[in-house]
Amino acid sequence: MSEGSGEGERRPASVREALWADPLRFPFTRWVPRCWAYLLTSALLGPVLLVVLAVLLVLGLGLWVVGVGMPVLVGLVLIGIPTGAAARWRLRLVEPVPVPDPHRSLPGAGRRARIRTRLRERATRRELAHAVLASTVLAAASLGFTALLVFSGLYVLSPLVVWALAPETVMLIPGHAVPGPFAALPFTAAGLAGLLLCAYTGALLTAAEVALARYLLGPRDDDLGRQVLELTRSRARLADAFEAERRRIERDLHDGAQQQLVALSMTLGLAEYELRGRAAEPGAAGDARDGRDARADRDAREDRAAELVARARGEARQALEQLRGLVRGIHPQVLTDHGLAAAVDEVAQRHPIPVATDIELPERLPAPVETTAYFTVTEALTNAAKHSGATAITVHGRVAHGRLVVQVTDDGRGGADPAAGAGLAGLADRVALLRGRLMVTSPTGGPTTLRLEVPCSGS
Known part of the structure; x- marks a missing residue:
C-alpha cells in the first residue's frame, strides 16, 4: 500500500515493503528521494573509506618490517567499528527500525581491555567486511547509479541548456548536435525515463544494501547466545555461592550458637536441680541431721547454684556474641x-x-x-x-x-x-x-x- 493510504491502513515500514506494496505509485513516494540520498552518500563516502583502508594496510605492512606495524594493523581491524556505527546511523534514511549495536557493553573498561574485547568479537570482523564491501562493490554500484541519475537530470533539463547556449549548437550526445530547444525535447523524454529507471534501480540497490547491512552490522543469534550462556553460568555460580553460604550459616549455627545454647540449657537444669534440692531439704534434714549440718548443706547448695547461674550467664553471653557475629556476617547493621x-x-x-x-x-x-x-x-x-x-x-x-x-x-x-x-x-x-x-x-x-x-x- 502506498503513502496515500488511509489512516486505518498500515504504512510501509521499509523500502522493500513500499516497492512491492504499490510498484506503480512508488516513484511518486517519499522513499525515492530517501533512497537517492542514501546512495549519493554511499558514492561520496565509499572512495574516502577505500583510501583510508588502503593507507592503513600499506602503512601497517610497511612498518611491519621494522616491527612497529602491529598498532596500525590493529587500527585497520578496528576501523570497521566506527564505520559500522556510521552505516547504522545512515540506515535511518531508509529504515525506520534501527539496527542494534552488536557489541557488548563494556562500562568502565580501560582502553586495553576494550581493545582486547573488541578484537575477539565476531561483530568486529563482520563490520570490517562491511567496510571493505562498502568501499569497493557498494561504492562502485552507488557511483554508477549517481552517474545515471546525473545524466538523467541533465537530459530532463536539456531544453533549458540548449536555450541558454543558443544560437550555438549543443552536443548532448557524441556526434549529434542539437540546434535548438525544441530539438532537445526527445532528450527530455529520455531523461524522464532515466529518472523513472533511477527510482526503481535506487530502490533495489538500497534494499540490497540494507539487507547486507542488517546481516553484517546487526547482532547475530550466536553473539546473543554466548551472552545468554555467560549470564546463565554467572547465575548458576551465584546460586552455588548462595547454597554454600546457606550451608556455612547452618554449620556455624550447629557448631557454635547451638552448642552454646545446649550447654546453657544443661547448666540451667543443674541449677534448677540444686535449688529444688535446697527447697526440699529442711524437713528431711530435720529428721536425719541436726540443724547445723542442714544449714551447712544448704549453704553449699546455694553456692553451687550461684556458680551454675553465673556460668549460665556466661554461656548465654557467648551464644549471643556468636549470633551477633553470624548476623553481622550476613548483613551488618551498621551498613x-x-x-x-x-x-x-x-x-x-x-x-x-x-x-x-x-x-x-x-x-x-x-x-x-x-x-x-x-x-x-x-x-x-x-x-x-x-x-x-x-x-x-x-x-x-x-x-x-x-x-x-x-x-x-x-x-x-x-x-x-x-x-x-x-x-x-x-x-x-x-x-x-x-x-x-x-x-x-x-x-x-x-x-x-x-x-x-x-x-x-x-x-
Whole structure:
C-alpha cells in the first residue's frame, strides 16, 4: 500500500515493503528521494573509506618490517567499528527500525581491555567486511547509479541548456548536435525515463544494501547466545555461592550458637536441680541431721547454684556474641544504618592487620551497591590476612562519573590467583549482575590491588 493510504491502513515500514506494496505509485513516494540520498552518500563516502583502508594496510605492512606495524594493523581491524556505527546511523534514511549495536557493553573498561574485547568479537570482523564491501562493490554500484541519475537530470533539463547556449549548437550526445530547444525535447523524454529507471534501480540497490547491512552490522543469534550462556553460568555460580553460604550459616549455627545454647540449657537444669534440692531439704534434714549440718548443706547448695547461674550467664553471653557475629556476617547493621564508609571502618578496626580507610561518598548509595562493595572489601581483607603476609592495607573509595570505585591495596607478597577460590569468583558474578567490574592485579612480590567499579544506579 502506498503513502496515500488511509489512516486505518498500515504504512510501509521499509523500502522493500513500499516497492512491492504499490510498484506503480512508488516513484511518486517519499522513499525515492530517501533512497537517492542514501546512495549519493554511499558514492561520496565509499572512495574516502577505500583510501583510508588502503593507507592503513600499506602503512601497517610497511612498518611491519621494522616491527612497529602491529598498532596500525590493529587500527585497520578496528576501523570497521566506527564505520559500522556510521552505516547504522545512515540506515535511518531508509529504515525506520534501527539496527542494534552488536557489541557488548563494556562500562568502565580501560582502553586495553576494550581493545582486547573488541578484537575477539565476531561483530568486529563482520563490520570490517562491511567496510571493505562498502568501499569497493557498494561504492562502485552507488557511483554508477549517481552517474545515471546525473545524466538523467541533465537530459530532463536539456531544453533549458540548449536555450541558454543558443544560437550555438549543443552536443548532448557524441556526434549529434542539437540546434535548438525544441530539438532537445526527445532528450527530455529520455531523461524522464532515466529518472523513472533511477527510482526503481535506487530502490533495489538500497534494499540490497540494507539487507547486507542488517546481516553484517546487526547482532547475530550466536553473539546473543554466548551472552545468554555467560549470564546463565554467572547465575548458576551465584546460586552455588548462595547454597554454600546457606550451608556455612547452618554449620556455624550447629557448631557454635547451638552448642552454646545446649550447654546453657544443661547448666540451667543443674541449677534448677540444686535449688529444688535446697527447697526440699529442711524437713528431711530435720529428721536425719541436726540443724547445723542442714544449714551447712544448704549453704553449699546455694553456692553451687550461684556458680551454675553465673556460668549460665556466661554461656548465654557467648551464644549471643556468636549470633551477633553470624548476623553481622550476613548483613551488618551498621551498613544499613550508617552506610558503606562506617561499615568498612568497623571492619578495619577489628582487622588483625592495620587498615587505613579513605572512603568519601557524596550521599548514600543504593543498597545493592553498598552491599556488593562491603562484601568485596571484607573478602579482600580476609584474603590479605590469610595469604598475603601484608603489614599494611589501604582502602580507597570514591564516586567518579556516576560509578563507585573502591580499591583495596596491601603490601604483601603478591601472586594471588583470583580463580583459586570461590570468594572472589562469587563476588565477580554479583558485580557482573550490577553491570560492574572487579579487577585483581597481584604480581609476584606485591603489591596486590583489588579494584571494584560499579554503577551507582545499582541496576
